[in-house]
Amino acid sequence: MALGTVWGCSFIFIKLGLEFLTPVGVAFGRTFLGALALLIISFIKKVNLPMGRVLWAHLWVVSMLLNVVPGVLFGIAETKVTSILAGIINAVTPLMTLLVMMTLFREDKPKSYQIIGLLIGFGGVLTVLGVWHGLGSNPIGAILALLAAVTCYGISFPYSRKYVLPHKLRPEALATTQVSLAAITLLPFFLFNGIAKDQYRVGPLAAMLALGVLGTGYAYIWNFQILAAAGSAIASSVTYVTPVVAVIVGVLFLSEPVSWNEPFGGAIVLLGAAISQGRIKLNRA
Numbered sequence: 001m002a003l004g005t006v007w008g009c010s011f012i013f014i015k016l017g018l019e020f021l022t023p024v025g026v027a028f029g030r031t032f033l034g035a036l037a038l039l040i041i042s043f044i045k046k047v048n049l050p051m052g053r054v055l056w057a058h059l060w061v062v063s064m065l066l067n068v069v070p071g072v073l074f075g076i077a078e079t080k081v082t083s084i085l086a087g088i089i090n091a092v093t094p095l096m097t098l099l100v101m102m103t104l105f106r107e108d109k110p111k112s113y114q115i116i117g118l119l120i121g122f123g124g125v126l127t128v129l130g131v132w133h134g135l136g137s138n139p140i141g142a143i144l145a146l147l148a149a150v151t152c153y154g155i156s157f158p159y160s161r162k163y164v165l166p167h168k169l170r171p172e173a174l175a176t177t178q179v180s181l182a183a184i185t186l187l188p189f190f191l192f193n194g195i196a197k198d199q200y201r202v203g204p205l206a207a208m209l210a211l212g213v214l215g216t217g218y219a220y221i222w223n224f225q226i227l228a229a230a231g232s233a234i235a236s237s238v239t240y241v242t243p244v245v246a247v248i249v250g251v252l253f254l255s256e257p258v259s260w261n262e263p264f265g266g267a268i269v270l271l272g273a274a275i276s277q278g279r280i281k282l283n284r285a
Contacts, residue, residue, distance in 0.1 A: 059177045
């Protein structure tokens with residue numbers, strides 16, 4: 001619940017950060033601040049960072065899937081769409097995770113209830129977008145960026161469980177290395193094109209600080225702890241909380257408009273995710 005709440009606020013923080021940073025700047029800022037916070041935590045707890053090129057390579061892949069690529073894509077998308085829509089689309093993550101597990105990381109034959117849940121969930125995505133009247137004011141490029149970002153998330157959960165968690169390292173060590181690698185990867189792009197405006201208001205600066213320290217820092221310790229304790233499907237279900245938080249804070253603090261089909265479609269997405277994970281039992285499941 002705490003992780004979902006923190007990540008639910010991330011979308012409004014991104015929107016505020018874009019007042020003075022480019023999408024690349026937001027992605028770098030959050031990973032740099034997150035890495036700094038995690039390094040301090042690791043130092044205080046006397047946690048040693050992992051050793052070995054293979055593990056570092058896997059963690060770099062995770063950083064690309066969880067931080068670098070989606071961090072930039074969400075920033076690009078939120079220059080065109082509301083933080084509310086971004087938060088609702090993020091709820092597709094459990095479905096993408098299941099789809100990836102069924103295809104790229106398949107171990108068991110897909111169950112009928114999983115297929116039904118996926119179909120219901122993606123029907124919810126179409127409802128969120130209001131396909132009966134096109135995409136309205138939402139540019140197709142922004143929508144594709146959001147869907148590409150959650151696809152990266154969907155790949156990251158089973159990838160981490162297969163290639164990273166078997167090393168049985170402390171969550172602080174894994175999270176610190178992952179986020180630090182993301183910041184290093186984004187640094188040259190930030191230096192090239194990271195600042196949008198030389199205007200630094202307290203609100204956007206505070207939003208970036210919270211996005212970095214909490215949303216991209218300590219939250220990933222929780223993420224690895226949940227992955228280790230409950231598996232990739234349960235870990236990705238933090239997105240049951242994030243769309244609700246995203247809608248509430250978007251309306252309250254940014255006065256963003258919300259159409260009836262967005263929360264309604266989001267509820268359908270969550271229903272599909274719950275069915276596909278076996279949380280809601282079907283008669284023929």
